[in-house]
Amino acid sequence: MSSPTPELPLVVLDALMPTAQRLVLNRRGSTVWDVESHRGRYAVKLGYPVAATAEWPAQPWTALAPAREGAVLHRLGSEEIAYGEWEHGTWNIQPWQEGPDLYRLWEPCRAGSSVTPHASVALGCVEALVELHAKGWAHGDVQPAHFIVGPERTHLIDLALARGGHVPAGYDFPFRGCLVHYEAPEIARSVLTTGEAEPTQAADIYALGASLLISATGWRAVEYPDDAPRPVQRQAIVDGRRRPVIVPGELGGLIEAMLSTAPEERPTIYDVGQTLS
Template identity: 80%
Template sequence: MSGPPPELPIVLLDALMPTAQRLVLNRRGSMVWEVKSPRGHYAVKVGYPIEATPDYPAQPWTALAPAREGAVLHRLGVTNFAYGEWDHGTWNFQPWHEGPDLHELWQPYRTGTPLIAPHTGAALGCAEALAELHTKGWAHGDVQPAHFIIGPERTHLIDLALARGGHVPEGYDFPFRGCLVHYEAPEIAQSVLTTGEAEPTQAADIYALGASLLISATGWRAVEYPDDAPRPVQRQAVADGRRRTVRAPGKLGELIEAMLSHAPQDRPTVYEVGKALS
């Protein structure tokens, strides 16, 4: 997919007839546009396979991720979206959510001297968004600060391509092989190391939310490993529980510590997190 700037596939141009479009992301087998059209204001996702390199194997699943997310959105009862296929993979479009992500919103807190405790309203909004998904019987599988969009009225939890909890058409499904290691729970990391795959769980989502709150509030990830360490080395550090000593300030720090408990059964539920924050 190298060469000139990417363009929206013809099928999406025909469906949306954009009046304005902006390329937001183009990396790791995924392109995302912000598109305004007579039909509405959308996030448009287009997937394509990642080709093999001398250092990394091919990743064909990225071509399926937009359609898989579309199938999840359908199961969750979301409206005003669509998904389908194009020449190199799959696509979806869904409502655009305006606002900063959690990491962006809390930037002033982690750069102050000394660190001050963030206002917990945003953290509560993240917990409420995750609780909405958990209530429907799903686990997100890829909770991270960039996936919480703090809107003017509510917080939106986005990027559901890895979610598990209901039927997904076989042609669009693929195994879960972990997510961004900074936010992987120890049991997920260990399973990926041992078998190459894992099963997202709501308890793992809680760990990821705790890690997201920690790095957004302090700038530090939960587990210590070299920045340039290979992925298996990172995962082994997570599986072994090599936690940093850094804590978020205030009562938020105590809650995050519980969320980052090594054993899944020792973590609070999302409802207990919400109660503590409110």
């Protein structure tokens, strides 16, 4: 099917009665809105299936992702969460988190200036992941864009792929990997072998290390051509084509440990937090 015209469905309009709305993201299978209403400010996510193309297979799971995330957030005890179905897929409503993401915040570090990545920012990301891991969940899609550095704390967003508790069967789907730049070797190997994988907290640690590295330096943790197909990218990760970690100070050594090939050799999120603090 073709992508629907990006507009909020009536069920969401009735729930929020927006006073202002802004389309933030419109990509394959998903639109995200910044919506203001008399009740407050919210992020609204709409999902719809993606048809197959010459470059990409069909992606039916994208239609379910917003409702799955809503169910995960509800299980985690988040307030002001709503989710449901619309004509083309599912939707969710959640509080808007204000602030730059990690990659944007550390842009000066990548600009060749004397600015170095601050450990306190990294610690804020760790604290957000600690909160999730302490509840027995793995995020499954840790990346710089999913750490929103707010004025009081850092928020970890986009939990549609998280694993750790019950999700309604009608909204669930297999985990088939995430953005390859941040996939741990064991995740990439499983996806190459079986087409699926199981998110783990150890894989989240690898992804956090890769996120800190690319945000601070602009370099991916693993070297492969920018235009390489995903199987080629994943094979490079499995083969261990790691770039050296060139980040000054204690943070560099910590990232190196987080990017260890073997999951059992990586520090836990609690170890990382203790080192940074």
